[in-house]
Amino acid sequence: MKIDNRHIDKIVLAAFEEDIGTGDITTNTTIPEGRLASGKFIAKEAGVICGMDVVARTFFLADDKIRFEAFVKDGDRVEKGDVIAEINGPAAGILVGERTALNLLQRMSGIATRTAEAVEKIKRTKAKIADTRKTMPMLRVFDKFAVRVGGGSNHRFNLADGILIKDNHIAASGSITAAVNAAKQGAPHTLKVEVEVETFEQLNEALEAGADIIMLDNMTNEMMKKAVEITAGRAKLEASGNMGEKDLREVAETGVDIISIGALTHSVKALDISLKLKMQL
Numbered sequence: 187m188k189i190d191n192r193h194i195d196k197i198v199l200a201a202f203e204e205d206i207g208t209g210d211i212t213t214n215t216t217i218p219e220g221r222l223a224s225g226k227f228i229a230k231e232a233g234v235i236c237g238m239d240v241v242a243r244t245f246f247l248a249d250d251k252i253r254f255e256a257f258v259k260d261g262d263r264v265e266k267g268d269v270i271a272e273i274n275g276p277a278a279g280i281l282v283g284e285r286t287a288l289n290l291l292q293r294m295s296g297i298a299t300r301t302a303e304a305v306e307k308i309k310r311t312k313a314k315i316a317d318t319r320k321t322m323p324m325l326r327v328f329d330k331f332a333v334r335v336g337g338g339s340n341h342r343f344n345l346a347d348g349i350l351i352k353d354n355h356i357a358a359s360g361s362i363t364a365a366v367n368a369a370k371q372g373a374p375h376t377l378k379v380e381v382e383v384e385t386f387e388q389l390n391e392a393l394e395a396g397a398d399i400i401m402l403d404n405m406t407n408e409m410m411k412k413a414v415e416i417t418a419g420r421a422k423l424e425a426s427g428n429m430g431e432k433d434l435r436e437v438a439e440t441g442v443d444i445i446s447i448g449a450l451t452h453s454v455k456a457l458d459i460s461l462k463l464k465m466q467l
Contacts, residue, residue, distance in 0.1 A: 187260075187334065193327045194243045200324070201286045202247070213281045222466040223277035227291075229264040230458035234302045236260045236335040237294035238271065240328065244287040249279025260335045261298070270459070277465060284461055292456035293325070294332040299457055301336025301450050304434055313438035313445050314339045316424070320448035329451040341446055349373055350401070352382045362388060366395035380424070389413055393420055399444075401426050407440050414441035 229235075238256045245252040252275030264270055273280060304315045315338040321329040330340045342348035351365045359365035362381055369379050380399035381392040386409075392400050393416075400417065402410055404427035417423055425442045430449030437445055 187331075188239055189327060189331055191243060194240055195247065197324065197328065198240075198244045198247055198286060198290075201289075202282075205286055206282060210278075210282050213278050217278050217281065219278075221277040222275065223280050223463050224272065224274045224466060225280065225461050225463035226269045227271040227273070228460050228462060229266060229268045229270055230460055232265045233263070233295055233299035233457040234336055235262050235264055235270060235291075235295050235457075236298035236332045237291040237328070240294065241271070241287045241291050244290065245273065245275075245280065245283045248283030249276050251275050252279050252283075263302075273461070277463070280463065288459060288461060289456075290325075290328060292459050293322075293454060294328055294335075295457035295459065296454045297329055297332035297451055298336035300454060301333050301338040304445075304447060304450070305337040307434040308438040308445065311435075311438035313425075313442055315434075315450075316341045316444050316446045317450050318446050318448040318452075319344070320452035322451070333450055338450065339444070348380065349377055350380045350382070351397075353384075353403075356381075362391045362397075363395045366392065366397055370396065382426070386412070386416065389416060393417060397421055399424060401446075402442065403427050407436055410437070410440040410442055 235258050238260055242254045242256065245254050252273060254271060254273050256271045258264060258270045301315060308315065317330055317333040317338060318341055330343065333340060342350065349369045351369060356362055356365050359368060366379055366381060378398035380401060381397040382401040382403050383389045383392055384403050389400060399422040401424045402413055405413065410425055413423060422443045424444040424446055425437050426446045429437065429445050429447045434445060
């Protein structure tokens with residue numbers, strides 16, 4: 187499981203344009219030309235690492251003479267103080283790429299860590315942890331990759347990736363039935379239709395209309411248990427609505443199939459990782 191270099195390059199080069207501007211004036215004025223450096227990436231806290239290929243590619247784009255060696259792979263758990271990689275090469279290139287590389291590595295590792303924690307809480311249930319579209323703009327490919335590395339599943343990647351009929355779609359269409367019928371007539375047969383519901387009346391209407399997946403929005407655990415009984419396997423059920431604040435084990439034990447958590451990506455805490463450099467005289 188890897189991210190294509192084309193995706194990495196597009197994001198990293200845009201990040202460089204933002205961060206470097208017309209040039210790294212600090213490095214340009216303080217680091218002698220030709221100065222070499224070596225360094226270690228050190229985990230400052232325990233967690234799940236994600237983004238090693240992204241870091242390697244970032245430094246390659248900063249200066250193709252830089253050599254990056256990873257000691258762990260994506261998905262590996264590290265402890266505080268672990269050395270996760272080493273880097274060697276032109277000091278100027280390393281300093282130019284350092285902040286972009288660390289920002290992406292820390293964010294992706296933070297997402298993978300939080301996802302792994304959520305997955306652990308529901309193990310031995312049939313439920314799966316999934317992300318949402320509440321990702322950082324332009325970083326979605328990295329955010330969703332990190333969720334998979336952490337053991338979670340991806341919801342639709344973008345608006346063309348699946349049909350999700352929510353409250354505003356229902357209001358604009360006139361009813362759940364009308365919205366589902368229109369979706370089934372207008373979309374390719376390969377796309378599943380998901381409907382967001384808040385009440386048992388809406389749940390029954392979605393089932394009768396033939397929805398493939400039903401999102402139970404902000405329902406209590408007791409309501410979700412009843413929804414599972416009503417549905418009786420006729421559609422997949424997704425629990426949604428502030429799930430990052432809920433007891434995930436209790437939610438999973440209601441019998442739902444999917445628990446989607448926007449907080450996996452919209453309010454992630456970056457994993458603390460540092461790069462310690464030494465100049466070679």
